[in-house]
Amino acid sequence: MDDVKVGLQTCLRKRELFYRPDAHYMDLQPNLNRRMRAILFDWMLEVCQEYILKRETLHTALINVDRYLSRAARIERGDLQLVGVASLFLAAKLEEIYPPRGSDFVLTTDGAYTVNQIYQMEAKMLSAFDWYSTPVTPVAWMNVYFREIFEIASARSLKLSKSLRISAPGVLAGVPVGSIVGAAAFAPEPYVKVMEKIDLLVLDLSVLGFLPSHLVASILYAFLPKICPIVKPEDVVKVSGYTVAELHKCMLWSKQFL
Numbered sequence: 383m384d385d386v387k388v389g390l391q392t393c394l395r396k397r398e399l400f401y402r403p404d405a406h407y408m409d410l411q412p413n414l415n416r417r418m419r420a421i422l423f424d425w426m427l428e429v430c431q432e433y434i435l436k437r438e439t440l441h442t443a444l445i446n447v448d449r450y451l452s453r454a455a456r457i458e459r460g461d462l463q464l465v466g467v468a469s470l471f472l473a474a475k476l477e478e479i480y481p482p483r484g485s486d487f488v489l490t491t492d493g494a495y496t497v498n499q500i501y502q503m504e505a506k507m508l509s510a511f512d513w514y515s516t517p518v519t520p521v522a523w524m525n526v527y528f529r530e531i532f533e534i535a536s537a538r539s540l541k542l543s544k545s546l547r548i549s550a551p552g553v554l555a556g557v558p559v560g561s562i563v564g565a566a567a568f569a570p571e572p573y574v575k576v577m578e579k580i581d582l583l584v585l586d587l588s589v590l591g592f593l594p595s596h597l598v599a600s601i602l603y604a605f606l607p608k609i610c611p612i613v614k615p616e617d618v619v620k621v622s623g624y625t626v627a628e629l630h631k632c633m634l635w636s637k638q639f640l
Contacts, residue, residue, distance in 0.1 A: 401517035403448035405590035420585045422466045429490050441519035443473035453510045464495050468503035520580050523598040530621040535612045572609040592632050599624050600632035
């Protein structure tokens, strides 16, 4: 990787450590449990689907929920959904061009909270975060990894096509080149398939034992070569900077869910 890519990953690694929630915060929340967190996160995913919000919005909100619960003392059960909806409200204002209004989020809770309650919880969260509210999410790492993996895979494909004297290779691993989209610079189907697995894994609290960069690299190593044969497992190792042993540790953990 050139200096720019190395610098980008170094910056993201520092930021994800800075924003990392406490993996054991549930021990300090006697009124909450892991299952309640999973139910909340699943509901937040449904809200994002209903309002067609970006995946980055969802994952920013999820990490901020964990960060707030790591810092706030003794959250009551009745306030957990309020934390979730306020986190979505904050993340949407950061990530969306046209974020839903506070009144829209009131509707998602069936009127369980008022607009003022959402505003007040948002203020409490920002105060607890000291206004640092833009964590590095798995989506950010997916974009970084996918772009670099695609560069390696496409260069390999080009060399192969030249060696075979193919005059106009229009397809990479069965995916038309014209369908490559977005910041990830990769075909949408494998991107979505891998992200769906990550969306499932973040529902379990033990995911906090792994950094987002580690989680994404592990799932890419396990599944991307199967979805896109042109990609090799060693491409993921090269791009991520993690060793095979480190990736296997996370893959073993994820196996129980996937």
